[in-house]
Amino acid sequence: MTEHTKTDGLPGMDMPVHANGEGHSLAKPVKIECNACPVLCQISDGRTGACDRYANRAGVLVRVDPVVVLRRELSSASPALVAFDRPGAEADNSQRVDPEWNGDLLHSDEVFVTGVGSSTTYPDYKPAPFIVASKARGVDMVTVVTEGIFSYCSLKVKIDTDRFLGAEQANVRYRGEAVGHVTTAEYGSQMLSLGGVHHLTGGSKKEGRMTVELMQLLGNKKPAECTIDGGASMVIQAGKAPIVNGVEEQRMRVGCGSAAVGIFARQFASVADEVVVVDDHITGVLTEHQAGKCLDMPRSGVQMRGRKSTPGRYFQVANPGNGWGGTDIDEPLSIIEGWEEGVAKPGLRLLMTSTTGEHAQWYVLDEALQPVEQPMPTEVRRIVERIGENCEPSLCTVLFLGGAGGSLRAGVTENPVLLTRAIKRALVNVTCGGAPAYVWPGGGITVMADVMRMPGNSFGTVPTPAIVAPIEFSMRRDDYAALGGHMDSILSLEQALSRGAWQDDGAPLARQWLAIDDANPWPLGQPPMLG
Protein backbone atom coordinates (compact mmCIF):
# COMPACT_ATOMS: atom_id res chain seq x y z
CA MET A 1 0.00 0.00 0.00
CA THR A 2 1.27 3.44 -0.77
CA GLU A 3 -0.01 6.53 0.82
CA HIS A 4 -3.56 7.24 -0.30
CA THR A 5 -3.58 4.72 -3.13
CA LYS A 6 -6.76 3.20 -1.75
CA THR A 7 -8.53 6.43 -1.20
CA ASP A 8 -9.31 8.90 -3.87
CA GLY A 9 -9.48 12.13 -2.05
CA LEU A 10 -7.51 14.06 0.46
CA PRO A 11 -9.04 16.18 3.16
CA GLY A 12 -10.42 19.39 1.72
CA MET A 13 -11.34 17.98 -1.67
CA ASP A 14 -15.02 17.85 -2.62
CA MET A 15 -17.67 18.17 0.02
CA PRO A 16 -17.48 15.06 2.10
CA VAL A 17 -20.34 13.66 4.06
CA HIS A 18 -19.26 12.65 7.54
CA ALA A 19 -19.98 9.02 7.97
CA ASN A 20 -19.72 8.68 11.68
CA GLY A 21 -23.33 9.47 12.28
CA GLU A 22 -22.64 13.15 12.81
CA GLY A 23 -23.78 14.61 9.56
CA HIS A 24 -25.69 12.31 7.27
CA SER A 25 -26.89 14.10 4.17
CA LEU A 26 -30.01 13.35 2.19
CA ALA A 27 -28.21 14.21 -1.04
CA LYS A 28 -26.32 11.38 -2.63
CA PRO A 29 -22.78 11.88 -1.40
CA VAL A 30 -19.93 12.10 -3.81
CA LYS A 31 -17.50 11.01 -1.21
CA ILE A 32 -17.69 10.28 2.43
CA GLU A 33 -15.12 11.05 4.99
CA CYS A 34 -13.77 8.40 7.30
CA ASN A 35 -12.75 9.98 10.56
CA ALA A 36 -11.49 6.89 12.32
CA CYS A 37 -7.94 8.20 12.19
CA PRO A 38 -6.12 11.45 11.46
CA VAL A 39 -5.80 10.67 7.74
CA LEU A 40 -9.52 11.52 7.22
CA CYS A 41 -9.83 9.68 3.91
CA GLN A 42 -12.41 10.91 1.40
CA ILE A 43 -13.82 7.69 0.00
CA SER A 44 -15.94 7.29 -3.14
CA ASP A 45 -18.70 4.74 -3.41
CA GLY A 46 -17.28 1.27 -3.88
CA ARG A 47 -13.81 2.23 -2.75
CA THR A 48 -11.89 1.55 0.45
CA GLY A 49 -9.89 3.94 2.56
CA ALA A 50 -6.12 3.99 2.67
CA CYS A 51 -5.93 1.34 5.37
CA ASP A 52 -8.32 -1.11 3.65
CA ARG A 53 -10.35 -1.28 6.84
CA TYR A 54 -13.23 0.99 5.86
CA ALA A 55 -15.20 1.36 2.66
CA ASN A 56 -17.93 3.50 1.16
CA ARG A 57 -20.81 1.18 0.43
CA ALA A 58 -23.62 3.14 -1.19
CA GLY A 59 -22.84 6.21 0.83
CA VAL A 60 -22.41 4.41 4.12
CA LEU A 61 -19.08 3.96 5.78
CA VAL A 62 -18.71 0.29 6.59
CA ARG A 63 -16.05 -1.75 8.20
CA VAL A 64 -14.62 -4.20 5.67
CA ASP A 65 -13.39 -6.95 7.97
CA PRO A 66 -15.21 -8.55 10.90
CA VAL A 67 -14.63 -7.98 14.57
CA VAL A 68 -13.11 -11.08 16.15
CA VAL A 69 -15.02 -12.48 19.11
CA LEU A 70 -13.37 -15.14 21.22
CA ARG A 71 -15.19 -17.95 22.82
CA ARG A 72 -14.02 -20.29 25.49
CA GLU A 73 -14.30 -23.93 24.52
CA LEU A 74 -17.28 -25.33 26.41
CA SER A 75 -16.22 -28.89 25.93
CA SER A 76 -13.53 -30.76 24.15
CA ALA A 77 -16.28 -32.72 22.42
CA SER A 78 -17.63 -29.69 20.58
CA PRO A 79 -19.35 -30.34 17.29
CA ALA A 80 -17.36 -30.31 14.10
CA LEU A 81 -14.80 -27.53 14.11
CA VAL A 82 -13.70 -25.68 11.04
CA ALA A 83 -10.32 -24.17 10.48
CA PHE A 84 -9.72 -20.60 11.41
CA ASP A 85 -10.60 -18.57 8.37
CA ARG A 86 -10.02 -14.95 9.12
CA PRO A 87 -9.54 -13.33 5.70
CA GLY A 88 -5.96 -13.53 4.61
CA ALA A 89 -4.93 -15.62 7.57
CA GLU A 90 -3.38 -19.00 7.26
CA ALA A 91 -5.27 -21.94 8.65
CA ASP A 92 -4.21 -22.26 12.24
CA ASN A 93 -5.29 -25.28 14.24
CA SER A 94 -4.98 -23.41 17.51
CA GLN A 95 -7.71 -21.00 16.47
CA ARG A 96 -10.94 -22.63 15.47
CA VAL A 97 -14.52 -21.60 15.33
CA ASP A 98 -17.47 -23.73 16.27
CA PRO A 99 -20.11 -23.18 13.59
CA GLU A 100 -22.80 -24.79 15.69
CA TRP A 101 -22.70 -22.21 18.41
CA ASN A 102 -25.39 -19.60 17.94
CA GLY A 103 -24.16 -16.94 20.28
CA ASP A 104 -26.24 -18.09 23.24
CA LEU A 105 -25.78 -15.18 25.61
CA LEU A 106 -26.53 -17.32 28.62
CA HIS A 107 -22.89 -18.13 28.18
CA SER A 108 -21.84 -14.50 28.14
CA ASP A 109 -18.95 -15.20 30.49
CA GLU A 110 -17.64 -17.47 27.75
CA VAL A 111 -17.48 -14.66 25.19
CA PHE A 112 -14.84 -11.97 24.76
CA VAL A 113 -14.96 -9.17 22.20
CA THR A 114 -11.42 -8.47 20.97
CA GLY A 115 -9.97 -5.35 19.51
CA VAL A 116 -9.31 -7.13 16.20
CA GLY A 117 -11.61 -5.46 13.69
CA SER A 118 -13.28 -3.43 16.45
CA SER A 119 -12.46 -0.08 14.84
CA THR A 120 -11.00 3.08 16.24
CA THR A 121 -12.50 6.29 17.42
CA TYR A 122 -10.97 9.66 16.65
CA PRO A 123 -10.42 12.21 18.08
CA ASP A 124 -9.28 10.51 21.19
CA TYR A 125 -11.81 11.86 23.67
CA LYS A 126 -14.57 9.75 22.08
CA PRO A 127 -15.32 6.58 24.00
CA ALA A 128 -13.68 3.44 22.64
CA PRO A 129 -15.66 1.55 19.96
CA PHE A 130 -16.77 -1.17 22.37
CA ILE A 131 -17.17 -0.86 26.09
CA VAL A 132 -18.73 -4.18 26.88
CA ALA A 133 -20.38 -5.41 30.06
CA SER A 134 -20.03 -9.06 30.99
CA LYS A 135 -19.79 -11.33 33.98
CA ALA A 136 -16.90 -13.45 35.15
CA ARG A 137 -17.36 -15.81 38.08
CA GLY A 138 -20.47 -13.83 38.98
CA VAL A 139 -18.61 -10.50 39.05
CA ASP A 140 -19.79 -7.62 36.84
CA MET A 141 -17.03 -6.78 34.44
CA VAL A 142 -16.34 -4.22 31.76
CA THR A 143 -13.98 -4.60 28.84
CA VAL A 144 -12.90 -1.55 26.87
CA VAL A 145 -12.06 -2.68 23.37
CA THR A 146 -10.33 -0.76 20.63
CA GLU A 147 -7.95 -0.94 17.76
CA GLY A 148 -5.18 1.33 18.88
CA ILE A 149 -3.29 3.40 16.36
CA PHE A 150 0.27 3.09 17.56
CA SER A 151 2.93 5.55 16.49
CA TYR A 152 5.10 4.35 19.35
CA CYS A 153 5.51 0.67 18.69
CA SER A 154 8.10 -1.85 17.67
CA LEU A 155 8.75 -5.54 17.27
CA LYS A 156 11.32 -7.40 19.26
CA VAL A 157 12.42 -10.39 17.23
CA LYS A 158 14.29 -13.34 18.70
CA ILE A 159 16.03 -15.55 16.18
CA ASP A 160 17.27 -18.83 17.56
CA THR A 161 20.61 -19.27 15.87
CA ASP A 162 24.32 -19.28 16.61
CA ARG A 163 25.06 -17.87 13.22
CA PHE A 164 26.35 -14.37 12.89
CA LEU A 165 23.55 -12.19 11.57
CA GLY A 166 25.25 -8.84 11.98
CA ALA A 167 27.07 -6.71 14.48
CA GLU A 168 25.11 -5.25 17.36
CA GLN A 169 23.72 -1.83 16.38
CA ALA A 170 23.95 -2.65 12.65
CA ASN A 171 20.99 -1.47 10.60
CA VAL A 172 18.33 -3.97 9.58
CA ARG A 173 16.87 -3.15 6.16
CA TYR A 174 13.62 -4.06 4.50
CA ARG A 175 13.33 -3.31 0.79
CA GLY A 176 16.40 -1.13 1.10
CA GLU A 177 15.18 1.03 3.97
CA ALA A 178 16.57 1.01 7.50
CA VAL A 179 13.75 -0.32 9.68
CA GLY A 180 15.55 -1.37 12.85
CA HIS A 181 18.81 -2.69 14.21
CA VAL A 182 20.55 -5.68 15.71
CA THR A 183 20.34 -5.49 19.46
CA THR A 184 21.88 -7.40 22.35
CA ALA A 185 22.24 -11.11 21.65
CA GLU A 186 20.60 -13.43 24.13
CA TYR A 187 21.27 -17.03 25.12
CA GLY A 188 21.26 -18.98 21.87
CA SER A 189 19.47 -16.23 20.01
CA GLN A 190 20.22 -13.16 17.98
CA MET A 191 17.88 -10.28 18.68
CA LEU A 192 16.48 -7.59 16.41
CA SER A 193 14.59 -4.46 17.31
CA LEU A 194 12.39 -3.44 14.39
CA GLY A 195 10.15 -0.47 13.84
CA GLY A 196 9.80 2.22 16.46
CA VAL A 197 8.91 5.85 16.31
CA HIS A 198 12.29 6.91 14.97
CA HIS A 199 11.85 4.90 11.77
CA LEU A 200 8.14 5.69 11.53
CA THR A 201 8.43 9.43 11.85
CA GLY A 202 12.07 10.46 11.84
CA GLY A 203 13.16 9.45 8.35
CA SER A 204 11.82 9.69 4.82
CA LYS A 205 8.25 8.82 3.87
CA LYS A 206 9.52 5.66 2.23
CA GLU A 207 11.33 4.63 5.41
CA GLY A 208 8.12 5.05 7.37
CA ARG A 209 6.11 3.07 4.82
CA MET A 210 8.58 0.22 4.69
CA THR A 211 8.68 0.13 8.47
CA VAL A 212 4.93 -0.30 8.88
CA GLU A 213 4.80 -2.74 5.98
CA LEU A 214 7.40 -4.96 7.62
CA MET A 215 5.78 -4.68 11.03
CA GLN A 216 2.39 -5.58 9.61
CA LEU A 217 3.79 -8.62 7.81
CA LEU A 218 5.64 -9.94 10.83
CA GLY A 219 2.82 -9.12 13.24
CA ASN A 220 0.45 -11.05 11.03
CA LYS A 221 2.78 -14.07 11.08
CA LYS A 222 3.78 -13.65 7.45
CA PRO A 223 7.35 -14.09 6.14
CA ALA A 224 9.52 -11.07 5.39
CA GLU A 225 13.02 -10.82 4.00
CA CYS A 226 15.47 -8.46 5.66
CA THR A 227 19.16 -7.75 5.30
CA ILE A 228 21.64 -6.56 7.88
CA ASP A 229 24.36 -4.09 6.96
CA GLY A 230 27.62 -6.03 6.91
CA GLY A 231 25.79 -9.22 7.81
CA ALA A 232 23.23 -11.75 6.68
CA SER A 233 20.14 -11.80 4.57
CA MET A 234 17.27 -13.55 6.35
CA VAL A 235 13.69 -14.58 5.99
CA ILE A 236 11.89 -14.09 9.29
CA GLN A 237 8.46 -15.46 10.16
CA ALA A 238 6.94 -15.76 13.61
CA GLY A 239 6.75 -19.37 14.74
CA LYS A 240 8.91 -20.64 11.87
CA ALA A 241 12.59 -21.43 11.53
CA PRO A 242 14.68 -18.51 10.28
CA ILE A 243 16.28 -18.80 6.88
CA VAL A 244 19.76 -17.30 7.03
CA ASN A 245 21.58 -16.68 3.75
CA GLY A 246 19.24 -19.14 2.07
CA VAL A 247 19.74 -21.92 4.63
CA GLU A 248 16.92 -22.89 6.97
CA GLU A 249 18.18 -22.99 10.53
CA GLN A 250 17.49 -26.24 12.36
CA ARG A 251 18.77 -26.22 15.90
CA MET A 252 19.05 -23.82 18.78
CA ARG A 253 22.21 -24.50 20.75
CA VAL A 254 22.06 -26.67 23.85
CA GLY A 255 24.02 -24.01 25.71
CA CYS A 256 27.27 -22.08 25.36
CA GLY A 257 30.49 -24.05 24.98
CA SER A 258 31.11 -23.99 28.70
CA ALA A 259 27.55 -25.08 29.48
CA ALA A 260 27.78 -27.94 27.00
CA VAL A 261 30.96 -29.11 28.71
CA GLY A 262 29.23 -28.91 32.08
CA ILE A 263 26.14 -30.77 30.90
CA PHE A 264 27.87 -33.65 29.14
CA ALA A 265 31.16 -33.82 31.08
CA ARG A 266 30.54 -37.22 32.63
CA GLN A 267 29.59 -38.73 29.29
CA PHE A 268 32.54 -37.08 27.51
CA ALA A 269 34.97 -38.27 30.18
CA SER A 270 34.09 -41.87 29.55
CA VAL A 271 35.08 -41.75 25.86
CA ALA A 272 37.59 -38.91 25.30
CA ASP A 273 40.74 -37.43 26.84
CA GLU A 274 39.82 -33.90 25.79
CA VAL A 275 36.73 -32.19 24.45
CA VAL A 276 36.56 -28.70 23.01
CA VAL A 277 33.10 -27.22 22.46
CA VAL A 278 33.54 -24.43 19.96
CA ASP A 279 31.50 -21.33 20.58
CA ASP A 280 31.75 -17.76 19.37
CA HIS A 281 31.16 -16.54 22.90
CA ILE A 282 32.47 -19.06 25.46
CA THR A 283 34.44 -22.01 24.14
CA GLY A 284 34.66 -24.84 26.64
CA VAL A 285 37.72 -27.06 27.23
CA LEU A 286 36.82 -30.11 29.30
CA THR A 287 40.00 -31.01 31.17
CA GLU A 288 40.66 -27.41 32.25
CA HIS A 289 37.02 -26.81 33.13
CA GLN A 290 35.82 -27.33 36.68
CA ALA A 291 33.63 -30.15 35.37
CA GLY A 292 36.70 -32.05 34.14
CA LYS A 293 38.57 -31.38 37.37
CA CYS A 294 35.70 -32.71 39.46
CA LEU A 295 35.87 -35.88 37.36
CA ASP A 296 39.65 -36.14 38.03
CA MET A 297 40.52 -35.78 34.35
CA PRO A 298 44.22 -35.09 33.79
CA ARG A 299 45.05 -31.95 31.78
CA SER A 300 45.48 -32.65 28.11
CA GLY A 301 47.97 -29.84 27.47
CA VAL A 302 45.84 -28.26 24.73
CA GLN A 303 46.70 -24.59 24.22
CA MET A 304 43.81 -22.53 22.95
CA ARG A 305 43.66 -19.31 21.00
CA GLY A 306 41.47 -16.53 22.34
CA ARG A 307 41.24 -14.92 25.74
CA LYS A 308 41.03 -17.12 28.78
CA SER A 309 38.22 -16.09 31.08
CA THR A 310 38.23 -18.70 33.82
CA PRO A 311 39.64 -22.25 33.73
CA GLY A 312 38.32 -24.09 30.70
CA ARG A 313 36.38 -21.10 29.38
CA TYR A 314 37.74 -19.04 26.47
CA PHE A 315 36.41 -15.91 24.80
CA GLN A 316 37.14 -14.74 21.23
CA VAL A 317 38.69 -17.93 19.88
CA ALA A 318 37.67 -16.74 16.42
CA ASN A 319 35.55 -14.12 14.71
CA PRO A 320 31.76 -14.35 14.53
CA GLY A 321 30.48 -16.08 11.41
CA ASN A 322 28.45 -18.90 9.95
CA GLY A 323 30.87 -21.71 10.77
CA TRP A 324 31.33 -23.84 13.86
CA GLY A 325 29.46 -22.58 16.93
CA GLY A 326 28.70 -19.19 15.40
CA THR A 327 32.36 -18.53 14.61
CA ASP A 328 33.85 -18.01 11.18
CA ILE A 329 35.89 -21.19 11.28
CA ASP A 330 35.38 -24.25 9.11
CA GLU A 331 38.58 -25.89 10.34
CA PRO A 332 38.24 -26.44 14.10
CA LEU A 333 41.94 -27.12 14.68
CA SER A 334 42.61 -23.50 13.75
CA ILE A 335 41.58 -22.44 17.27
CA ILE A 336 44.22 -24.68 18.84
CA GLU A 337 47.56 -22.94 19.16
CA GLY A 338 49.55 -26.01 20.21
CA TRP A 339 50.07 -28.71 22.78
CA GLU A 340 52.11 -28.36 25.95
CA GLU A 341 55.18 -30.52 25.84
CA GLY A 342 55.44 -33.00 28.64
CA VAL A 343 51.72 -32.84 29.25
CA ALA A 344 50.16 -33.80 25.92
CA LYS A 345 50.73 -37.44 25.03
CA PRO A 346 50.63 -39.30 21.69
CA GLY A 347 47.40 -41.27 21.38
CA LEU A 348 45.37 -38.57 23.17
CA ARG A 349 41.76 -38.71 22.00
CA LEU A 350 40.22 -35.33 21.17
CA LEU A 351 36.61 -34.49 20.35
CA MET A 352 35.79 -31.12 18.88
CA THR A 353 32.13 -30.23 18.54
CA SER A 354 29.92 -27.21 18.06
CA THR A 355 27.24 -26.15 20.52
CA THR A 356 24.54 -27.86 18.47
CA GLY A 357 26.44 -31.00 17.54
CA GLU A 358 25.94 -30.13 13.86
CA HIS A 359 29.71 -29.93 13.50
CA ALA A 360 31.87 -32.56 15.20
CA GLN A 361 35.22 -34.20 14.49
CA TRP A 362 37.33 -36.82 16.22
CA TYR A 363 41.13 -36.71 16.39
CA VAL A 364 43.96 -38.73 17.89
CA LEU A 365 47.37 -37.15 18.58
CA ASP A 366 50.23 -38.72 16.63
CA GLU A 367 53.84 -39.07 17.83
CA ALA A 368 54.57 -35.46 16.85
CA LEU A 369 51.56 -34.30 18.93
CA GLN A 370 49.63 -33.44 15.78
CA PRO A 371 45.89 -34.16 15.84
CA VAL A 372 44.98 -36.61 13.11
CA GLU A 373 41.36 -36.93 12.13
CA GLN A 374 39.94 -40.41 12.65
CA PRO A 375 36.52 -41.99 12.15
CA MET A 376 34.34 -41.11 15.11
CA PRO A 377 33.69 -44.11 17.38
CA THR A 378 30.06 -45.07 17.83
CA GLU A 379 30.00 -44.24 21.53
CA VAL A 380 31.32 -40.74 20.80
CA ARG A 381 28.87 -40.25 17.95
CA ARG A 382 26.07 -41.16 20.33
CA ILE A 383 27.02 -38.30 22.68
CA VAL A 384 27.25 -35.83 19.81
CA GLU A 385 23.81 -36.94 18.72
CA ARG A 386 22.59 -36.40 22.26
CA ILE A 387 23.80 -32.79 22.07
CA GLY A 388 21.65 -32.43 18.95
CA GLU A 389 18.74 -34.17 20.64
CA ASN A 390 18.89 -31.61 23.45
CA CYS A 391 18.76 -28.68 21.07
CA GLU A 392 15.35 -27.13 20.61
CA PRO A 393 14.05 -26.33 17.15
CA SER A 394 15.23 -22.98 15.93
CA LEU A 395 12.39 -20.48 15.72
CA CYS A 396 11.66 -16.83 15.12
CA THR A 397 9.68 -15.20 17.91
CA VAL A 398 8.01 -11.85 17.31
CA LEU A 399 6.81 -9.73 20.21
CA PHE A 400 4.75 -6.63 19.61
CA LEU A 401 5.60 -3.71 21.87
CA GLY A 402 3.17 -0.80 21.93
CA GLY A 403 2.79 2.37 23.90
CA ALA A 404 -0.80 2.68 25.10
CA GLY A 405 -0.10 5.29 27.73
CA GLY A 406 -1.01 8.26 25.56
CA SER A 407 -4.20 9.52 24.01
CA LEU A 408 -5.67 6.04 23.61
CA ARG A 409 -6.51 6.20 27.31
CA ALA A 410 -9.04 8.95 26.70
CA GLY A 411 -11.27 6.37 25.00
CA VAL A 412 -11.30 4.49 28.30
CA THR A 413 -11.64 7.26 30.87
CA GLU A 414 -11.88 11.01 31.15
CA ASN A 415 -9.01 10.96 33.64
CA PRO A 416 -6.33 8.92 31.85
CA VAL A 417 -3.79 8.69 34.64
CA LEU A 418 -6.28 6.70 36.67
CA LEU A 419 -6.20 3.97 34.01
CA THR A 420 -2.41 3.92 34.16
CA ARG A 421 -2.47 3.61 37.93
CA ALA A 422 -5.17 0.94 37.89
CA ILE A 423 -3.10 -1.15 35.47
CA LYS A 424 -0.06 -0.82 37.71
CA ARG A 425 -2.16 -1.98 40.63
CA ALA A 426 -3.26 -5.04 38.61
CA LEU A 427 -6.89 -3.93 38.73
CA VAL A 428 -7.00 -4.00 34.94
CA ASN A 429 -6.07 -6.92 32.74
CA VAL A 430 -4.53 -5.80 29.46
CA THR A 431 -4.78 -8.07 26.45
CA CYS A 432 -4.01 -7.75 22.76
CA GLY A 433 -6.53 -9.64 20.68
CA GLY A 434 -7.25 -11.70 23.81
CA ALA A 435 -3.58 -12.62 24.20
CA PRO A 436 -1.93 -11.79 27.52
CA ALA A 437 0.11 -8.61 27.45
CA TYR A 438 3.06 -7.97 29.69
CA VAL A 439 2.91 -4.41 31.03
CA TRP A 440 6.32 -2.88 31.60
CA PRO A 441 7.02 -1.43 35.03
CA GLY A 442 7.62 2.27 35.34
CA GLY A 443 5.71 5.08 33.71
CA GLY A 444 3.18 4.81 30.93
CA ILE A 445 1.40 1.73 29.60
CA THR A 446 4.00 -0.07 27.54
CA VAL A 447 2.64 -3.47 26.64
CA MET A 448 4.26 -6.46 25.00
CA ALA A 449 2.50 -9.44 23.45
CA ASP A 450 3.54 -12.52 21.48
CA VAL A 451 2.00 -12.24 18.03
CA MET A 452 1.69 -16.05 17.89
CA ARG A 453 -0.89 -15.88 20.66
CA MET A 454 -2.95 -13.27 18.83
CA PRO A 455 -5.51 -14.01 16.11
CA GLY A 456 -4.19 -13.99 12.56
CA ASN A 457 -4.26 -10.65 10.75
CA SER A 458 -4.53 -8.70 13.99
CA PHE A 459 -2.36 -5.90 12.65
CA GLY A 460 -3.09 -3.21 10.14
CA THR A 461 -1.56 0.08 9.15
CA VAL A 462 -2.64 3.63 8.48
CA PRO A 463 -0.60 5.94 6.31
CA THR A 464 0.26 8.46 9.00
CA PRO A 465 2.25 6.00 9.18
CA ALA A 466 1.34 3.94 12.21
CA ILE A 467 0.42 0.43 13.20
CA VAL A 468 -3.14 -0.57 14.03
CA ALA A 469 -3.27 -3.22 16.74
CA PRO A 470 -5.94 -4.57 19.06
CA ILE A 471 -5.96 -3.79 22.75
CA GLU A 472 -8.47 -4.57 25.46
CA PHE A 473 -8.70 -3.40 29.07
CA SER A 474 -10.81 -5.62 31.34
CA MET A 475 -11.76 -4.75 34.91
CA ARG A 476 -14.53 -4.89 37.46
CA ARG A 477 -17.40 -2.60 36.63
CA ASP A 478 -17.08 -0.74 39.95
CA ASP A 479 -13.36 -0.21 39.30
CA TYR A 480 -14.24 1.18 35.88
CA ALA A 481 -16.62 3.64 37.46
CA ALA A 482 -13.97 4.61 40.03
CA LEU A 483 -11.43 5.48 37.36
CA GLY A 484 -13.85 7.80 35.59
CA GLY A 485 -14.85 5.43 32.80
CA HIS A 486 -17.36 6.23 30.09
CA MET A 487 -20.20 4.55 31.95
CA ASP A 488 -22.87 5.88 29.58
CA SER A 489 -21.20 4.07 26.70
CA ILE A 490 -21.27 0.61 28.23
CA LEU A 491 -23.01 -1.87 25.96
CA SER A 492 -24.45 -5.18 26.93
CA LEU A 493 -22.77 -8.06 25.18
CA GLU A 494 -25.89 -8.48 23.09
CA GLN A 495 -25.77 -4.84 21.99
CA ALA A 496 -22.07 -5.06 21.27
CA LEU A 497 -22.54 -8.12 19.13
CA SER A 498 -25.40 -6.62 17.19
CA ARG A 499 -23.61 -3.49 16.04
CA GLY A 500 -20.37 -1.65 16.14
CA ALA A 501 -20.24 1.37 18.38
CA TRP A 502 -19.67 3.69 15.46
CA GLN A 503 -21.89 1.82 13.01
CA ASP A 504 -25.25 3.47 13.43
CA ASP A 505 -26.82 2.55 10.13
CA GLY A 506 -28.55 -0.51 11.50
CA ALA A 507 -26.41 -2.93 9.52
CA PRO A 508 -25.50 -6.00 11.54
CA LEU A 509 -21.95 -6.13 12.76
CA ALA A 510 -19.78 -8.52 10.81
CA ARG A 511 -18.15 -10.76 13.37
CA GLN A 512 -16.03 -13.81 13.46
CA TRP A 513 -16.09 -16.36 16.24
CA LEU A 514 -12.85 -17.97 17.28
CA ALA A 515 -12.05 -20.34 20.09
CA ILE A 516 -9.39 -18.83 22.33
CA ASP A 517 -5.89 -20.06 21.75
CA ASP A 518 -5.22 -22.92 24.16
CA ALA A 519 -2.04 -21.20 25.31
CA ASN A 520 -3.90 -18.11 26.53
CA PRO A 521 -5.63 -17.66 29.87
CA TRP A 522 -9.20 -16.45 29.67
CA PRO A 523 -8.91 -12.61 29.61
CA LEU A 524 -11.72 -12.08 32.12
CA GLY A 525 -10.62 -14.65 34.63
CA GLN A 526 -7.35 -13.30 35.91
CA PRO A 527 -6.67 -12.75 39.58
CA PRO A 528 -6.22 -10.44 41.43
CA MET A 529 -8.71 -8.62 39.24
CA LEU A 530 -11.42 -10.97 40.46
CA GLY A 531 -10.10 -11.13 43.99
Ligand code: SF4
Ligand atom coordinates in the same frame (compact mmCIF):
# COMPACT_ATOMS: atom_id res chain seq x y z
S1 SF4 B 1 -6.64 5.41 6.87
FE1 SF4 B 1 -7.76 6.33 8.59
S2 SF4 B 1 -9.23 7.71 7.67
FE2 SF4 B 1 -8.49 6.37 6.04
S3 SF4 B 1 -9.98 4.70 5.96
FE3 SF4 B 1 -8.36 4.04 7.34
S4 SF4 B 1 -9.01 4.65 9.39
FE4 SF4 B 1 -10.29 5.78 7.90
